[in-house]
Amino acid sequence: MTPKNNIVIGIIVGLVIIASYNVEANPLEFAEGLPNLGIVLEEILVLENIIDNMKYVPTALWAMLETLQMAFIGTVIGVVIGLPFSMLAARNLNNKFIYAPIRALLAIIRTFPSILWAMLFVIVVGLGPFAGVLAIILYTIGFVTKLQYESIETIDSDPMDAVSSIGVSKFQLIRYVVIPESASHLLGQMLYMFDYNVRQSTILGIVGAGGIGFFVVQYIKFFEYGKVAVFMFVVLMVVLGIDWASVKIRDKYIIKSQHGVEVLAK
Amino acid sequence: MKQIQMIKNPPFSLISTNKIIQMSDVSTSYDSRNFALEKINLSIDRGTNYAIVGQSGSGKSTLLKLMNGMMIPSNGTIKIDYITPNMNNKKFKKMMHTIGYIPQSLGLVKNITVLDNILIGALPRLNKIQSFFKKFPEHEITEAKRIISLVGLTGKENRKAYMLSGGEKRRVAIARALMQKPTILLADEIVSELDHVTAKEIMNLVADAQKRMNLTAIMVHHDMQLALEYANRVAVIKEGHKILEIGVEGDTIVDFQTGDLNTEEIMGMYADDTKK
Ligand SMILES: Nc1ncnc2c1ncn2[C@@H]1O[C@H](COP(=O)(O)OP(=O)(O)O)[C@@H](O)[C@H]1O
Ligand SMILES: [Mg+2]
Numbered sequence: 089m090t091p092k093n094n095i096v097i098g099i100i101v102g103l104v105i106i107a108s109y110n111v112e113a114n115p116l117e118f119a120e121g122l123p124n125l126g127i128v129l130e131e132i133l134v135l136e137n138i139i140d141n142m143k144y145v146p147t148a149l150w151a152m153l154e155t156l157q158m159a160f161i162g163t164v165i166g167v168v169i170g171l172p173f174s175m176l177a178a179r180n181l182n183n184k185f186i187y188a189p190i191r192a193l194l195a196i197i198r199t200f201p202s203i204l205w206a207m208l209f210v211i212v213v214g215l216g217p218f219a220g221v222l223a224i225i226l227y228t229i230g231f232v233t234k235l236q237y238e239s240i241e242t243i244d245s246d247p248m249d250a251v252s253s254i255g256v257s258k259f260q261l262i263r264y265v266v267i268p269e270s271a272s273h274l275l276g277q278m279l280y281m282f283d284y285n286v287r288q289s290t291i292l293g294i295v296g297a298g299g300i301g302f303f304v305v306q307y308i309k310f311f312e313y314g315k316v317a318v319f320m321f322v323v324l325m326v327v328l329g330i331d332w333a334s335v336k337i338r339d340k341y342i343i344k345s346q347h348g349v350e351v352l353a354k
Numbered sequence: 355m356k357q358i359q360m361i362k363n364p365p366f367s368l369i370s371t372n373k374i375i376q377m378s379d380v381s382t383s384y385d386s387r388n389f390a391l392e393k394i395n396l397s398i399d400r401g402t403n404y405a406i407v408g409q410s411g412s413g414k415s416t417l418l419k420l421m422n423g424m425m426i427p428s429n430g431t432i433k434i435d436y437i438t439p440n441m442n443n444k445k446f447k448k449m450m451h452t453i454g455y456i457p458q459s460l461g462l463v464k465n466i467t468v469l470d471n472i473l474i475g476a477l478p479r480l481n482k483i484q485s486f487f488k489k490f491p492e493h494e495i496t497e498a499k500r501i502i503s504l505v506g507l508t509g510k511e512n513r514k515a516y517m518l519s520g521g522e523k524r525r526v527a528i529a530r531a532l533m534q535k536p537t538i539l540l541a542d543e544i545v546s547e548l549d550h551v552t553a554k555e556i557m558n559l560v561a562d563a564q565k566r567m568n569l570t571a572i573m574v575h576h577d578m579q580l581a582l583e584y585a586n587r588v589a590v591i592k593e594g595h596k597i598l599e600i601g602v603e604g605d606t607i608v609d610f611q612t613g614d615l616n617t618e619e620i621m622g623m624y625a626d627d628t629k630k
Contacts, residue, residue: 250461250527253422254534255450256477260485264474268465 132317141314148300148322155299156326158220158292159285166228167278173229174236175262180248181240191237197230202288206297217298224285224292232281239273240266275341279334286330290323373433374400374538374570375421380430382416390416391594393430398587403564404572405581408591414574415458417591418540421572422453435537451478454531458542458574460523462530464516468507471515471526472498475533498533505529505559521552525559532563539564541573545580557584582607 131137175181177190206223213219243266251265267274293301300319307315375398383389391413398404408414419425420432423439423446432439434453437446454475462471476494477485484490490498502508505525510518515526524544531539541560545553561584564571575581581588582602590598601608 244464246457246459246461247463248461249424250455250457251463251474251477253424253450253453253455254475254478255447256474257485259482260477260480263485263488264466264470264477265463268463271465 128313132314137314141318144315144318145322147303148319151300151303151319152322152326154217155289155293155301156286158217158224158299159282159289162221162224162228162289163278163282163285166225167232167274167281169225170229170233170236171274174233174240175266177233177237178240178266179237180243180245181258181262181266187237194230194233197226198234202227203292203295206292207295210296215296215298220289220292220297220299223297224289227288228281228285231284232277235277235280236270236274239270239277243269276338279337283327283330283334286327372400373397374402374435375572376431376433377420377427378431380420380427380432382420382425382427382429389594391420391427391591394596396589396596396599398570398572400570401568402570402587403561403585404570405585405588406572406574406591407576407578407581407588409576412591413594414576414591415542418455418542418572418574421538421540422455423450424455452534452537454534454536454539456524456527456531456539456541456544458544458546460527460544462515462523462526465514467512467514468502468518468526468529469495469498469511472501472529472533475530478534498529501529501532504532504563506555521548521556524548524556528556528559528563532567536567536569539569539571541571543574543576546576553580560584 173190173194177187177194179187202223205226206220209219209222213222247265247269248261251261256264289299289301290304291301293299293303294305296302300323304316304319307313307319375396377394377396380394381389381392383391394417406414406417416425420427420439421434423434423441426439434446434449437443437449440446463474473490473494476490476498479494480490499511502511505528507522507525507529510522515523518526527544528541531541539560545556548556557580560571560573563569573581573585578588578590586602588598588600588602589596590600598609
């Protein structure tokens with residue numbers, strides 16, 4: 089361990105202490121408050137309460153379905169709109185007068201989490217899932233485009249050069265080289281984005297932008313922790329299910345070729 | 355063993371007026387300090403099977419990239435079929451459609467099939483709607499199938515490019531170039547990494563196509579033997595300079611004494627390459 093490393097570690101520890109003080113982080117308070125969680129759990133885990141709360145499962149599933157649909161529409165439309173943007177933002181396809189402003193715009197979109205966009209869209213289109221969908225579309229555009237232009241920039245330049253030398257149009261180059269060469273990444277990115285958007289959609293309800301989060305927030309307000317538990321359990325199951333399905337889809341459609349490059353199976 | 359004949363002034367029959375490629379005093383560099391090529395003069399007759407030979411790093415690939423406009427010289431002039439290469443020139447862009455270029459790495463699109471790779475050669479002949487929907491006209495598909503059988507890939511049309519062997523990949527790259535209906539075929543060391551038998555097959559394939567379609571083929575090798583066996587003309591590049599240009603007519607090698615080498619050095623060079 090060099091003295092320089094010690095200084096760096098010292099600085100980091102110092103910053104953590106200062107920041108903790110500023111956010112009023114107090115381990116004692118945490119320890120004292122922990123029993124409150126016990127009280128809540130006790131209420132939730134009583135058998136008759138569980139049975140009683142089971143009648144909210146259909147509502148929870150219905151709300152989760154809405155959440156999934158928001159995430160699904162948002163992902164598909166976001167990717168469809170984002171794809172052309174990623175072609176414009178890729179440095180190996182355009183000059184900086186095109187890619188630089190597009191990248192700046194996308195960076196701005198990504199700067200705000202989708203819940204902030206959702207608040208804005210609630211103002212625009214009113215309460216409800218549509219505001220949430222718009223927020224997810226926007227965030228997906230910002231995010232998936234970055235993933236996509238980064239993978240376009242890692243495409244092998246050899247086929248690009250060889251095909252450009254035929255004198256094809258830029259559109260043809262994109263259609264016949266860039267998209268096939270980055271398609272395997274795109275599928276993975278869509279799955280990742282959907283997964284991410286499902287999680288995001290569960291909290292958009294907090295600002296009234298639809299989905300299961302709306303119910304959860306209401307129940308927390310009224311201290312109905314049993315119902316909260318039912319809804320959270322449904323979220324947990326669905327998210328785990330999607331994780332599992334993503335892995336299956338990846339295994340089935342994205343295989344590694346003998347050169348270790350990701351390629352699309354049939 | 356070939357005979358070597360040295361001539362200072364080539365006979366009139368060797369001078370043609372139909373030059374498809376002309377370079378005069380061409381220099382180019384990747385960075386500001388070193389020239390990758392310096393003061394290259396060469397002219398290639400239409401229909402020639404031309405070979406460029408030289409050690410690795412001598413500037414062969416660079417020379418080829420100047421011939422399809424992928425690189426622009428920093429000094430000197432180039433004419434391809436009497437047009438100066440320039441991507442922004444409509445006339446030259448049109449000419450690029452018929453310059454088949456096979457880079458050292460072949461440049462195949464890995465994730466698509468053999469047929470789709472070959473059809474890329476026909477893209478300049480598609481209109482916008484056809485290219486959007488990947489709708490190649492029936493006669494283009496027939497032509498692609500004909501070329502597939504010509505290069506010996508029948509039955510492998512639907513195989514993904516990344517699944518092919520080295521020899522098969524080269525056949526696909528050649529087929530894509532032939533699909534362009536080329537007048538010039540540029541090939542960069544496409545047989546260097548192959549075993550002897552496969553290399554010969556590929557060379558014969560190109561030589562046949564070259565003769566049948568009256569192409570101008572310009573092939574880079576680093577093996578002098580291959581060049582002497584297939585080409586009518588061979589230029590030798592060393593450290594960015596053309597040091598030798600010879601004609602091959604049957605068993606006779608005609609040295610045009612373009613470089614500053616004396617007889618012994620030239621003889622030494624051939625002997626050196628025969629040993630390999
Ligand atoms: N993209 C590049 N950037 C910088 N230098 C290059 C590049 N490509 C080639 N060179 C240099 O130019 C010279 C000629 O290279 P090249 O034409 O590829 O030679 P060859 O094909 O005969 O092996 C070499 O010195 C090489 O290092
Ligand atoms: Mg080379």
